[in-house]
Amino acid sequence: MRIGIVCYPTFGGSGVVATELGKALAQKGHEVHFITYSQPVRLDFFNENIFYHEVNISSYPLFQYPPYESALAGKMVDVVKYANLDILHVHYAIPHATSAFLAKQILKKEGINIPVVTTLHGTDITIVGKDPALSPVVTFSMNESDGVTAVSRDLKEETESTFNINKEIEVIYNFVDLTRFFKQEKEHFKRFICPNDEKLLVHASNFRKVKRIDDIIKAFAKIRQVIPCKLLMVGDGQERQNMEKLSRDLNISDDIRFIGKLDAIEEVLSVADLFFMPSEKESFGLAALEAMACEVPVISSNTGGLAELNINGVTGFLSDVGDVDDMVKNALYILQDENLPTFKKNALARAKQFDMNVIVQQYESYYHKIIDGVKALNNLN
Numbered sequence: 001m002r003i004g005i006v007c008y009p010t011f012g013g014s015g016v017v018a019t020e021l022g023k024a025l026a027q028k029g030h031e032v033h034f035i036t037y038s039q040p041v042r043l044d045f046f047n048e049n050i051f052y053h054e055v056n057i058s059s060y061p062l063f064q065y066p067p068y069e070s071a072l073a074g075k076m077v078d079v080v081k082y083a084n085l086d087i088l089h090v091h092y093a094i095p096h097a098t099s100a101f102l103a104k105q106i107l108k109k110e111g112i113n114i115p116v117v118t119t120l121h122g123t124d125i126t127i128v129g130k131d132p133a134l135s136p137v138v139t140f141s142m143n144e145s146d147g148v149t150a151v152s153r154d155l156k157e158e159t160e161s162t163f164n165i166n167k168e169i170e171v172i173y174n175f176v177d178l179t180r181f182f183k184q185e186k187e188h189f190k191r192f193i194c195p196n197d198e199k200l201l202v203h204a205s206n207f208r209k210v211k212r213i214d215d216i217i218k219a220f221a222k223i224r225q226v227i228p229c230k231l232l233m234v235g236d237g238q239e240r241q242n243m244e245k246l247s248r249d250l251n252i253s254d255d256i257r258f259i260g261k262l263d264a265i266e267e268v269l270s271v272a273d274l275f276f277m278p279s280e281k282e283s284f285g286l287a288a289l290e291a292m293a294c295e296v297p298v299i300s301s302n303t304g305g306l307a308e309l310n311i312n313g314v315t316g317f318l319s320d321v322g323d324v325d326d327m328v329k330n331a332l333y334i335l336q337d338e339n340l341p342t343f344k345k346n347a348l349a350r351a352k353q354f355d356m357n358v359i360v361q362q363y364e365s366y367y368h369k370i371i372d373g374v375k376a377l378n379n380l381n
Contacts, residue, residue: 001025001030001031001086001087001364001367001371002030002031002033002083002084002085002086002087003022003025003030003031003032003033003085003086003087003088003089003367004033004035004076004079004080004083004085004087004088004089005018005019005021005022005032005033005034005035005089005090005091006018006034006035006036006072006076006088006089006090006091006096006099006100007019007034007036007040007090007091007092007096008036008091008092009036009037009038009039009040009041009043010040010041010206012206013121013122013174013283013284013286013287014091014092014119014121014122014124015040015041015042015091016041016042016286017091017119017121017151017174017175017286018040018089018091018119019034019040019041019042019043020042020175020177020356021089021175021360021363022034022043022050023042023043023047023050024177024356024357024360025360025363025364026047026049026050027047027049028360028364029049030049031049031051031083032049032050032051033051033052033053033079033083033085034050034051034052034053035053035055035072035075035076035079036054036055037054037055037057037068037072038054039052039054041263042263044263051083053075053078053079055068055071055072055075056071056075057071058071068095069095069098069099069102070099070102072095072096072099073099073100073102073103073106074103076088076099076100076103077103077106077107080103080107080112080114081107081110081112085114086115086367086371087114087115087116087117087367087370087371088100088103088104088114088115088116088117089116089117089119089363089367090116090117090118090119090145091119091121092119092120092121092124093118093120093124093125093138093141093142094124094134094137094138096118097116097118097138097141097142097144097145098137098138098140098141100116100118100141100145101116101140101141101144101145104116104144113374113378115146115147115370115371115373115374116144116145116146116147117145117146117147117148117149117366117367117370118141118142118145118147118148118149119148119149119150119151119172120142120148120149120150120151120155120156120159120169120283121151121155121283121284122151122155122281122282122283122284122304123210123281123283124138125138125155125158125159125162125163125283135163138163139163139164139165142159142163142165142167143165143166143167145167146370146373146374147167147170147366147369147370148165148167148168148169148170149169149170149171149172149366150169150170150171150172150283151171151172151173151174151283151284151305152171152173152283152284152304152305152308153171153305153308154283154304154305154307154308155283155284155304155305156169156171170366172359172362172363172366173284173308173354173359174284174286174289174354174359175289175354175355175356175358175359175360176286176289176290176292176293176351176354176355176356177356178293178351178352178355178356180266181266181269181290181293181294181351182266182270182293182294183270183294183295183348184266184267184270184294185270186267186270186271187271189267189268189270189271190271193230193232193257193271194229194230196228197228198228198229198230199227199228199229199230199273199274199335200229200230200231200232200271200272200273200274201220201223201229201230201231201232201272201273201274201275201276201331202231202232202234202268202269202272202274202275202276202291202296203216203231203232203233203234203235203275203276203277204233204234204235204262204265204268204275204287204291205234205235205237205277205279205287206235206236206237207235207236207237207238207239207240207243208237208238208239209238209239209280210279210280210281211239211277211278211279211280212278212279212280212301212321212322213233213239213243214239214242214243214246215278215322215324215327216231216233216276216278217231217243217246217247217250217252217256218246218250218324219276219278219299219324219327219328219331220252220255220256221250221252222324222325222328223328223331223332223335224252224255226332227332227335229255229273229335230255230256230257231255231256231257232256232257232259232268232272233256233257233258233259234259234260234261234262234265234268235260235261235262236260236261240258243258244258265290266290266294269290269291269293269294269296270294272291272294272296273296273335273340274296274297274298274299274316274331274334274335275287275288275291275292275296275297275298275299275316276298276299276300276327276331277298277299277300277301277306278299278300278301278319278321278322278324278327279300279301279303279304279306279321280301280303280321280322281303281304282300282301282303282304282305282306283304283305284304284305284306284308284309285298285300285304285305285306285309285310288300288306288309288310289309289351289354291347292309292310292315292347292348292350292351293348293351293352295344295345295347295348296344296347297315297316297334297340297343297344297346297347298310298315298316298317298347299316299317299319299327299330299331299334300316300317300318300319301318301319301320301321301322302318302319302320302321303321306318309350309354311346311350314343314346314350315343315346315347315350316330316334316343316347317330317331317333317334
């Protein structure tokens with residue numbers, strides 16, 4: 001197949017999933033065309049089946065805000081026509097599904113019927129999409145897509161309860177590349193961070209308020225009173241400065257390192273003992289899955305799709321949002337030397353159920369289903 005993938009080219013979960021999916025499809029022999037405003041951060045290798053098309057946005061002085069949606073639609077039209085694409089797969093509804101609808105209508109006037117699949121990733125539905133100014137557009141764009149997928153059952157149910165959707169939403173979970181995310185021998189790295197054999201706790205995110213990073217800092221302050229430990233904070237964003245200040249205010253900054261964005265996150269996860277994800281809302285929890293693939297148990301909030309990934313009492317523990325004391329209790333239980341090996345083993349076993357090869361096959365089957373359905377409809381017309 002010749003597949004167009006539209007995504008945000010950032011460290012966010014939707015961009016990561018879209019990029020890794022495209023790379024996996026290319027390795028299986030499909031021709032993949034990425035369409036976005038800059039090269040995706042995880043598009044870090046050359047493959048004869050991968051092509052990148054940059055969306056150029058006009059800087060005409062009349063526009064207070066650059067017309068990205070129109071420019072994106074125009075680029076989709078161009079790539080579909082000249083790469084002879086079989087299907088467009090847009091990740092994150094806003095504004096990609098809307099631009100895809102516009103592109104689809106333009107192409108239809110030229111006798112080209114391009115199927116469009118929209119994948120919902122979370123905040124495009126749970127936060128941004130609920131904005132009254134955007135909700136009608138999001139609803140329309142989803143209903144005009146030929147296929148719609150969601151990365152968890154919880155996200156599917158929330159979408160159906162919030163929006164007037166007349167499309168069947170297919171649940172296709174996020175996935176992990178087990179050839180990249182696995183426990184590596186990095187003991188020298190662990191000794192550098194934890195010279196006295198302390199336990200290592202890790203968090204990775206884009207540091208937005210919804211991630212509730214202050215809960216991690218507060219929990220760590222209590223955990224370190226019982227068990228010698230260090231905390232690595234991977235990522236960057238609007239809350240980083242506030243969290244650095246909080247760690248100083250709690251007098252624990254010497255045991256916390258903020259290391260910014262990191263491409264080789266698997267090297268850090270390979271030496272971690274526990275991963276924290278106390279988010280207020282999380283449609284799936286890709287960072288937690290990547291940690292589990294590296295044999296790291298997870299302390300997470302019981303929200304969104306996290307309960308579909310993190311099995312309470314098996315791969316880690318789930319706590320109510322904001323219940324720092326419960327997270328501390330659960331973390332101390334996991335970190336006991338007699339318990340930690342079992343949780344690590346269970347985390348890996350669970351991660352294997354989301355192996356990239358299994359999930360990518362589900363996407364391939366879904367593409368064929370949508371393409372065949374559009375062809376059949378066109379034949380009827």
